[in-house]
Amino acid sequence: MNLSALNRKLDAISPGIHAFIDDGAVHIEGQCSSYDDVVRCGILAARLHSRGVVNDCTCADVKEEPMRLPETQDLSLDGRSFDVVVIGAGVVGCAIAMELSHRNLSVAVLEKEYDVAVRASSRNDGMIHPGIDLHPGQRKTYFNCRGNRMYTDLSQRLGFKFIRNGSYVVFDRWWNLLTVPFFHLRAAMCHVDGVRYVTHRKLGRLQTSVASWQKGAMFLPSSGIVEPYQATVAFAENAADNKASFFFDTAVLDLICTDGLVSQVITNRGTIHALSVVNAAGVYSDRIAALANDRFFTIHPRKGTEMILDKDAGSITESVIAKVPFSDVKQHTKGGGVVRTASGNILVGPDAHETIQREDDSTSSQSITDILAKHKATVPSLDKRQIITYFSGTRACTYEEDFVVERSTKAGNLVHAAGIQSPGLTAAPAIAVEVASDIDNIFSDIYKRSIKVRSDAILTRKAPHVVSEMPLEQRDELIRSNPDYGQIVCRCEQVSRGEIIEVLRSSLPVYNIDAVKRRCRCGMGRCQGSFCSPSVAGIIAEEAHCSFESVCKGLGVFVKGKVKETSR
Ligand SMILES: Cc1cc2nc3c(=O)[nH]c(=O)nc-3n(C[C@H](O)[C@H](O)[C@H](O)COP(=O)(O)OP(=O)(O)OC[C@H]3O[C@@H](n4cnc5c(N)ncnc54)[C@H](O)[C@@H]3O)c2cc1C
Structure with missing residues (x-):
């Protein structure tokens, strides 16, 4: 397909849609009657086998929502x-x-x-x-x-x-x-x-x-x-x-x-x-x-x-x-x-x-x-x-x-x-x-500047403990050395307090309930965290030295005043 054939086909989808080539990419613009048509125009334009398709077509029936932005506004990274x-x-x-x-x-x-x-x-x-x-x-x-x-x-x-x-x-x-x-x-x-x-x-x-x-x-x-x-x-x-x-x-x-x-x-x-x-x-x-x-x-x-x-x-x-x-x-x-x-x-x-x-x-x-x-x-x-x-x-x-x-x-x-x-x-x-x-x-x-792999680069990471998957003797030994591993917080997934503390002390700790859930499956079971979330929030509060009330589930900032950076 060439450009004029593309323009004819685009016009048939929505009159007035226009394609042109700029810097090797095909650009299309104009107003479509629906978002489905916007996508159809883009798919059609891709058949031109250019460097890429830039689809600037709009549609009247639905508008794109703006990107979700964090609430934080500060100058902590300035410079x-x-x-x-x-x-x-x-x-x-x-x-x-x-x-x-x-x-x-x-x-x-x-x-x-x-x-x-x-x-x-x-x-x-x-x-x-x-x-x-x-x-x-x-x-x-x-x-x-x-x-x-x-x-x-x-x-x-x-x-x-x-x-x-x-x-x-x-x-x-x-x-x-x-x-x-x-x-x-x-x-x-x-x-x-x-x-x-x-x-x-x-x-x-x-x-x-x-x-x-x-x-x-x-x-x-x-x-x-x-x-x-x-x-x-x-x-x-x-x-x-x-x-x-x-x-x-x-x-x-x-x-x-x-x-x-x-x-x-x-x-x-x-x-x-x-x-x-x-x-x-x-x-x-x-x-x-x-x-x-x-x-x-x-x-x-x-x-x-x-x-x-x-x-x-x-x-x-x-x-x-x-x-x-x-x-x-x-x-x-x-x-x-x-x-x-x-x-x-x-x-x-x-x-x-x-x-x-x-x-x-x-x-x-x-x-x-x-x-x-x-x-x-x-x-x-x-x-x-x-x-x-x-x-x-x-x-x-x-x-x-x-x-x-x-x-x-x-x-x-x-x-x-x-x-x-x-x-x-x-x-x-x-x-x-x-x-x-x-x-x-x-x-x-x-x-x-010549870039090299550092001789002291750390190439491994210690797997976090998963108590529920350990053989009994090993589990016993771990609990004896640290009783927190014997205190089950999430009953559905059998996740212990020790495992939660472990992820909160990792090299990239994030102090909210969803982050803990992703790291050690606490709250991923049948009850979806209905029972364990308050206990998890309590452990997060202890580890982050903040109030229970300031611990969030996911969205939003976790601990006020805590630097949101991890580097060592
Ligand atoms: C339903 C579904 C099933 C899939 N199944 C599979 C599968 O089985 N196997 C497979 O290989 N792939 C699968 N994929 C694809 C795979 O999930 C994605 O390809 C992959 O996660 C893309 O990773 P990413 O890092 O590019 O994107 P993302 O995970 O989306 O990360 C991009 C990040 O950029 C951030 N960001 C965006 N804009 C800004 C900004 N302006 N400033 C700061 N941050 C910004 C976003 O917040 C986001 O966290 C699936 C995808 C979906 C949706």
């Missing part, structure tokens, strides 16, 4: 200088911070929320994808394949749970079997090892909860699972152990560029000087790029809803059971499915819906009903009554449906790790390696 400022503490920003912190560089991570992994990085399936359903030429495929292989070593070194439990892509029609050679071909092209066809009979034996009328499945042994927030916390804690500074409640509001370089980062807590900047701002990564006058892609958020079942339902599978994706091509979801999480719950979802709101965490009963109906076709025993909670997250999709991991052409010291939609959790460690090498090049090209 601070760092070699690298990373914007965003999702899994991508934290993996990048970890990689950079091993080098002779001073690193700061700026995050507008109260903790790491508050946005997409805690609102996902936790699947370490095999990558078979990605397009062989895409950057996503490259980073997914490398990232998947890195998780074994990372989980061992950094002490977080990673289980390579494999996934079954189940066929529900006989004609699906014709696609078996296609799976093998894709596996070879995407470097996915060990893919094999499992017959109907064998599937029935291996996965007893799968419907008896299924016609077999492809088994993908390289598929794995993590608790996504625990992996992100592990990356962040290792970065903090290596002297990276984390600033929460700190939003980047503007970038000042001088002579083609970002020189100052304006935040709600003052102006920070940076020799280089990494854009890992998730759904706001196009806005950060725009602050540096580098507009060549647009994020169109795509919401996904997930539900978590009680651990009683854990026997459904030890693995991941997914429906063959053909029926959902338009949904742009790798499908998730019925997923056994690293902690033994069953997670079902997600779906995929375009939304104008970048931080749309709302859930609807319609989504829950639809997701359940879809997966009941594969696993009939799924039961709505087993749901203990549900949540939504938004994927940071570009119209090219690919990641943007590259040095900016407008600001020579800015690196984008942008548009990281699924499988961004899987890809994060590999993206971090690439971004760190871009930063090395920035320092050698611009500042003539």
Whole structure:
């Protein structure tokens, strides 16, 4: 398709929509009648195969809400200088911070929320994808394949749970079997090892909860699972152990560029000087790029809803059971499915819906009903009554449906790790390696400084104690040495006072109830914290030396007067 053909097609969607090329990217502007049409125009423009799509179309029926900003307004960071400022503490920003912190560089991570992994990085399936359903030429495929292989070593070194439990892509029609050679071909092209066809009979034996009328499945042994927030916390804690500074409640509001370089980062807590900047701002990564006058892609958020079942339902599978994706091509979801999480719950979802709101965490009963109906076709025993909670997250999709991991052409010291939609959790460690090498090049090209991995870099992290998973003798010994480990606070997940204190004394402590929950699962069980939250708040108050009343659940600042920085 050429530009005039594109303009004709855009005009047919909404009269007056106009496309033009600027700096290799296709820009579209005009007024559409609905947000769906805005997205349709963007998808159409992506067919031009330009550098990227900048979609400036508006619509009358719905307006985008402004970015959620922290309440904090102070000058506590004014005048601070760092070699690298990373914007965003999702899994991508934290993996990048970890990689950079091993080098002779001073690193700061700026995050507008109260903790790491508050946005997409805690609102996902936790699947370490095999990558078979990605397009062989895409950057996503490259980073997914490398990232998947890195998780074994990372989980061992950094002490977080990673289980390579494999996934079954189940066929529900006989004609699906014709696609078996296609799976093998894709596996070879995407470097996915060990893919094999499992017959109907064998599937029935291996996965007893799968419907008896299924016609077999492809088994993908390289598929794995993590608790996504625990992996992100592990990356962040290792970065903090290596002297990276984390600033929460700190939003980047503007970038000042001088002579083609970002020189100052304006935040709600003052102006920070940076020799280089990494854009890992998730759904706001196009806005950060725009602050540096580098507009060549647009994020169109795509919401996904997930539900978590009680651990009683854990026997459904030890693995991941997914429906063959053909029926959902338009949904742009790798499908998730019925997923056994690293902690033994069953997670079902997600779906995929375009939304104008970048931080749309709302859930609807319609989504829950639809997701359940879809997966009941594969696993009939799924039961709505087993749901203990549900949540939504938004994927940071570009119209090219690919990641943007590259040095900016407008600001020579800015690196984008942008548009990281699924499988961004899987890809994060590999993206971090690439971004760190871009930063090395920035320092050698611009500042003539050679960047090296420090010989004293700490490459490991001690796994926190998980009392409920310890053998009895070991548990006994631990309780004898510290009775706090024998005092159970969260009865559903069997989390002890000792474990809570341990996370509050870690290298990246965050003093609120949700942060504790993410780190040691206190409040993640059937009662969802109804019973243990007051006790957790009490322990936080003791550890932070503040009043019980000042401890927050999540949003907002935790302890008044406490410095919201972690660096040693
Ligand atoms: C429903 C769903 C299911 C998924 N399932 C999987 C899966 O199974 N496997 C997989 O590999 N991937 C999955 N993904 C994708 C994965 O979750 C994301 O790709 C990944 O979390 C992206 O990480 P990130 O760090 O780029 O973004 P985020 O986690 O969104 O982090 C970006 C951070 O930047 C901060 N920020 C933004 N603007 C500013 C600013 N101006 N100043 C300061 N801070 C700012 C935000 O607050 C946020 O914390 C899923 C995603 C969704 C939504």
